Amino acid sequence: MSTVTIKHAALVLLLVGSSGFTLVPRDEVAQAGASGQRAALDAGQLFGQDIVPYARAHAAPLTEVARAIDEDFDAACQRYGRQASQAFPCSFWVHAQGSVESIDSGSRVGKAPLAGTGVEDKPVALLVGPVIPGTAVRDAFPDLSYDDFGDQGAFARFSSALNDQVRAVIEARGPLEAGQQLSFNAVFSAWDGSDAAFELIPVEFDPPPVTDQGAAP
Template sequence: MDRGRLTYAIGAAVLLSGCGMLASCKVLTVEEDRAIRARQGGALDAPGYVAGMWDDKALPAFRAAAVPLDTLASAIAQDVDRAGGTFGRRAGEGSAWTFVLEGAGRVVSVDSTSRRGQVMVALPNWPSGQSARFQIGPVVEGSAVRDALPFVTFDDFADQLVFADVGRALTARALAGVRPVAAGLRPGQTVRFVGIANIRYANAPLIVTPISLKVGRAG
């Protein structure tokens, strides 16, 4: 066999072998991958991890980082990056600033029946002049609760999937404590809150994931 035919034969054999290998491969869904990692002992029990540190570490961290609403509103109106450097934190350069804020506002509307439940709250002197959207879930945007905790970082976990699981578990734990209160709110009531928001610029719509909600007077 001459060299050209030999090269062709080898190439064909490699191609057929590769096709056989591809045919035997399976593209895994996220759920299947997570199940495999669990069987191999590489998965983290995210809800258990969160339950173990929520009361002793997470809640004290939120309380320590909480900024009065009036103080934060004034600082953000002047310079959001300076406000972030003083009162907030962010995952990296170019990311939104994460703030823990506490204060009171007037309930405008409540939707506790949809998957993306929300309470619209009018806040005094907020830079955008819009009502804040308090997410009560169960489906929410973003991972503000995780972002607010300096001791929960990507490098501490096996991969992005595990890190995302932890973020969802933290949000679920926060919302479990506020959904019953939120469902009972009525327009016109004053609600006191501690919540977390990711903010990029002063006039951005304010989307808050609440940690605490209580009916009460603003003063």
């Protein structure tokens, strides 16, 4: 749905239910937005039907992104990431592999540090909940923009709903154990690359192999 905004999507979902997408003229979309139909967007549907496939198509190897960030954060953001404006951190879709070193559940922001990721200069951890902090999933998906919501609270609630979908992905994967080998697509965000670690939010475990080597940022 790269050509539609959330206003479009909300209206389309209302009009055609689950039967598919139909682009509508911008003036109708504007009317829909003005009448408060933005809230009709379904986070679960968007996550499953749009965001996960988008991540598959656009995730770059974590090692490649990490190297690029080391060299020049702004250039890395431009090449691999998405930053809607300076009000948001830069968010990166990545594909990563590694083995679980341990499960750190001392905080509700649970983490599974990973070994063998190929990233040498920074620790890498998978965020496993139950608290998924931040808005990286929302911010990394280019068809979601604040201007389409026009209300910070609604925009934030939609991000929380997407993080709920991440929790569901983690729960569906089942309990992690030390020594398990993982392969997953994930997202993380950063303001300037100075973070002490890569903390990855998974959106899909064991994604299908990427057949298009041009999977580009």
